[in-house]
Amino acid sequence: MKELQFLGIGSAFNTELGNTSAFIKEGKSLLLIDCGGTIFHRLKELNMFSGVKDISVIITHTHPDHAGSLGEVIFYAYYILNIKAKIYFPNEKFIKTFFGTVGVSDEMYIMNGKSNISIEIDNIGMVGLQFVESNHVETLPSFGFIMKLDGKNIYYSGDTNNVNPLIVEKLENGELDIVYHDTSGLDFEKYSHTSFRKIKEAFRKELREKVYCMHLDEHISKQEIINSGFNVVRRYNKV
Template identity: 45%
Template sequence: MIDFIGTGSAFNVERGNTSAFFRKDKSLLLIDCGGGVFHELQKLNILNDVEKVYIIITHTHPDHVGSLGDLIFYSYYILKNKVNIFFPEKTLLEELLTKLGVTSEYYNLNTLNKVNINDRALGNLEIDFLNVTHVNTIPAYGFVMNLNNKNFYYSGDSNNISKEIIDKLKIGEIQRIYQDTCGLDYEGNGHLSLKKLCGLIPEEFRSKIYCMHLDQYVTEEEIKANGFNIA
């Protein structure tokens, strides 16, 4: 449904910053824009000839917004259009970008919790932001997206999956989950350990889970051995 530019945690540089995208014709939907993401977008020619850029932000940690300013400027000056950003916390994002010299004239910001995008190439996309548990210092969001008449849940950085999301997976309302997954398991961890993920998801539904934001302490072999997928 979506492709990934990187699937690593903040310190897992070999896998790159976790960021996903969906491009069709000259429209691009991007999920998060961490410190290394703009470089990868350029390197992979994903921005070539793009006319519409939509960016979903899950939270404001550097590995999720670190190169957002670069992408905004590139789109404005080189692609000749303003990016469209979706994030429920208006003041937080505006103040962060302003301190980087990226004022609101360079981008469009939508702060609604429920968003509908009607794009000629991408089609009709519905995004429903959900509060998730991650850290106490900043707000963090996951979301459910309807893309091509299929629903998926994207956790962003989170140490849990709500019962509501799991129940929707079980009855088929959500077809796929992209979940922050790590190897470290300790009290107060802002990310979901593979051990806890196994406790949340029954074996018969694990093929619908795609693990992302992987740290250095979990291997692909461990994830797959427990019935899950790699994003």
């Protein structure tokens, strides 16, 4: 089974764990979810671009820890690998404005702004994407998404300040197999991330083995998460 692996699992300020970004690499294809400021360096460090002829990048929002090195990935693909990265984000006008501020021109990438799409990626296969708006900050459009991959239905929250009741319902009903969720040790009114208290309140104990906590800040320990029956995503290290 093809599954998501993580280049980093931390929040913006948790430099020890790196920016949260997931990936699948199969053959000549690389699929990325988010591309924060530390991610291009990690991709180079791990030699992830070796042999790659197809790069697809799903973006949840454009905060620096999620899109800070997206421009570098596009430049590297265009100038060094001689390919155009494919970018998936359901607000095409907004992200094109973002690209304009970092010098990425239209001819350097292929854009898809649909909120519901099926993608065929060589070596990876069909990937279904259904974007879901998230409550993160008022200043940026932010999204999570449901991904259909290799016979599994996966929810990836991106950054959000709550647990979407629809996602809980889908997990309860067996419509989702795995949930990857933004998780914070901080808990105060109008915070932009999901507190661990909210995570525990949303998912009953019988479902917690299907929930993977990510985007961890320095205010929560992996052991605390595991002791409550949840999983913690692992940071990929090349063998």
